[in-house]
Amino acid sequence: LDFLKPCDVERYINQELKPKLSGSTECNDDVNLLVNFLLEELPLPVSHVIRGGSYGKSTCIRGHSDIDMVVFVENFSLVEGTAQCSLNMVQFIKDLKKRLQNSLLATRVLMSDVTPLALRFQWKCVKNDHIHHVDVLPCNDLLGPRPTQEDKKAIYRRIENCKNSLQLQLYSAALLQLQVEFVRRKPAPLRDLMRLVKHWKQTSFGENSKRLPNSYTLELITVHVWENHGKPLHFKFLHAFASILEQLIKYEDLCVAWNENYFLKSLWVQQALTEHRKNLLPIILDPANPLNNVCASVNAWDEVAYVAQQSLAKP
Ligand SMILES: [Zn+2]
Known part of the structure; x- marks a missing residue:
């Protein structure tokens, strides 16, 4: 980067940093496989899946594309009651891991260390042979499809009064969509x-x-x-x-x-x-x-x- 002339910087971004155009549509098809799995193959109903991280925000650098997926699970109390919440969380992540490993997608997944909040793994994109770092976080859809300023304010108040770090992280997962939209x-x-x-x-x-x-x-x-x-x-x-x-x-x-x-x-x-x-x-x-x-x-x-x-x- 240090030796580039001004006119070369633009070319450098296009040729070296951005994912190849064809590559990124191939990525979409591939990542959709994973999203569909999350929507259809879990025991609890999932209302939708948010794609965040540099991939979701369209700011990824070639070869370094991370995806944070927030899975909004219906009828699933994650936010209320601390002990039950972390129990539900652990159970959900364990279950998701097992199902993923027993699925047709298993060969594409390389599991990483377990985190208390998310299932973390590397996802291999088949066509152009690269990996994405993926975190899958279960969460409640606190915002809903079209949140008003009042809905958001209600969540901020809950965050303000929340003392538990696990729950705080769940609240921020619920707000991920707003971050993605802001950048995108x-x-x-x-x-x-x-x-x-x-x-x-x-x-x-x-x-x-x-x-x-x-x-x-x-x-x-x-x-x-x-x-x-x-x-x-x-x-x-x-x-x-x-x-x-x-x-x-x-x-x-x-x-x-x-x-x-x-x-x-x-x-x-x-x-x-x-x-x-x-x-x-x-x-x-x-x-x-x-x-x-x-x-x-x-x-x-x-x-x-x-x-x-x-x-x-x-x-
Ligand atoms: Zn990809």
Whole structure:
């Protein structure tokens, strides 16, 4: 990436980072096999399946496409009552694993470590012979098909009062669709820019025990910088990329919230702003959830700023 001329960056994104066009439709057919399995082969009725991760958001880099699938199970109490909830969860994941291993899809699946919340495995796409990292999470459909602002507010209130980490994760799984929509609705060139930023992270940081900003955080920072520049539909990738690096250097200034799903005047947002003014810590509120500051888990901003500075200094 370091040696590219401006005009080459676009070609680089198209040729190296984006999944091949034909490949991605083949992926769709292939991933649909898995979705259909989840819809039809489970003992409990599944109302629908959400595809998230870089695959669902259309921001994946070739060869690094992860898929978070949230399976909305009907008549299944996951959210109420902690003990019963985790029991249901464990049982569901165990059962799903067994059924998948006994199905026609078994040869395509390589199971990974079990997590308390999700079934995790690698899925082999047949036609062009690559893998996707897949997490399948069972959840209740708390939002419903066409959630109003009131429906969302009700969930945010439940999150606010929730003390249990397992349940908090279930709430955020229920909100995944809102995250996917937020990113997917952005214009294609912007999603290409996100690919470039994520590629920069993958190639610029060594093995690291610290917590760097995750993909979603980088996607949101990309959106923020783009909006600050007047949401241009056409832009020069190298200039735009440089603006994002500059923002990462000035990470302390980050204080962002979006009003797609909640009001900026709401107490949650106002509290976060006060927090930002008091502590000068970066704040990016998840557009899907005003109680989630996606920067909170990052503990390596200094390193991010340093590497961004180095990258910017290169010709
Ligand atoms: Zn694929």
